[in-house]
Amino acid sequence: MGKIIAVANQKGGVGKTTTVVNLAAYLGFRDKKVLCIDADPQGNSTTAFGIKKKGVSASTYDVLIGKARIQDAIIETEFKNLSVVPATENLAGVEIELLNMENRVNRLKMQLLPIKDSYDYIFIDCPPALGSLTINALVACDSIIVPMLAEFFALEGLSQLVNTIKIVKNNYNPSLDIEGILFTMFDSRLKIANDVVAEVEKYFPGKVFETKIPRNVRISEAPSHGKPIMYYDKGSKGNDSYTLLGLEVLGEPLVLPQKKRRGIFNFKK
Template identity: 50%
Template sequence: MGDIFAVTNQKGGVGKTTTTVNLAASLADYGKKVLLIDLDPQGNATTGCGLDKNEIENSSYEVIMAEARAADAIIRPEEIGFDVMPTNADLTAAEVELLESKLREHRLRIALESTREKYDYILIDCPPSLSMLTVNALVASQGVLIPIQCEYYALEGLSSLLRTIERVKQRANPTLDVTGLLRTMFDARNNLANEVSRQLISHFEGKVFHSIIPRNVRLAEAPSHGLPVLNYDRASRGSIAYMALASEFMRRQKQSAK
């Protein structure tokens, strides 16, 4: 049965969607069966996988609102080696509708019960806010991967997210844990980035991935072509970094399973 991971950070622009798409592609390249769930109403992961948001028949909105089965919303885009549950702007309405729904925090977990066995890994791209959609992702997940940009306000926003994860763990999902913190858009020439990186390692010993995602133009270009960077430019620094992350990610899961 596949493990489910929420990729989240309440701060936008930290490489959350980039990480979800490219980690999914890298895990698939290692031969793993992967499902990416786009739970961000902006739908950037959907378009980044080459799908047209306007032509989606069933999306994560229909799934989370129990209007469609998960299997009916899953698509295998051309050219990439993993499945996608896409989304579109309809998901914005779910924020309000879930507030009045029964089992509102558990909708996604229930919907995925019949699908988990088909995959090795399920990655959820969360919205950049601590919303009911994000809570659904956390309740459904075993682990949380937190992309973080090494800048001034990074630790402040992280503290709030970690408090939310702890509350979800106490009230709704006792198996939830932080899988790791991923340093993204990293520039080793930047003194502040290096200092924040040292603080992260000091505060969260053992939780910070050794793999670091650098600033890379190919990573920025790939979504406009509807491709993960692995498919766009396999030899790029960004592609190599995400393949290294996937390898480390799998090793960590094996160690935690022992």
């Protein structure tokens, strides 16, 4: 059975898109069939998968307003087992258009029902807001990954998100679960970072991913090349961290595949 995971946090720039793109790529590489829905008008995950928005004929916008079936909006990427429903700028108008429509919070869920079991994982990249797009994602999903920064203000944002999750759970999606809280751009040398992790672990026992994603410049470069980190720089720390996150999601031991230690025993006279 397919699992739908929304990656959400109303705070901007916390690594939602980066997490969708790189986790999806790893799971696809591991022979899982993966679909990513870009539910953000910025269309960042669309671009990060190397898809040109100009060539897009049907997008998340068309799917939500019922102009296209989701099957007709799916684009296969050049990466293994990985497809995308792209987003373009017109998605920004959907919040207002949905106001007058029936079932406005259920629209993504309805579209996903017939295709859910054709995939092992479906990720939804949410925008930095708690509007109709994020609500549609929370109603449609089985679980949520919450990327966050280990900063003081992040805690305030988290309680707002948790409230929204509660409302959605009580009204529309009783089995909604937190898959995990993921610390991104993490610097373990900072006391505040470790304090914030301890605080979040106290309130969400067992829900904080053991894997922390460090700040890594290769991760931030990869989208401009239209590639997930594992296809851009396999040897980077960034790739190691998203590999470990992938293993954690799969429930496998957190052991990295052996790296070739080139040159070390390779003496030349």
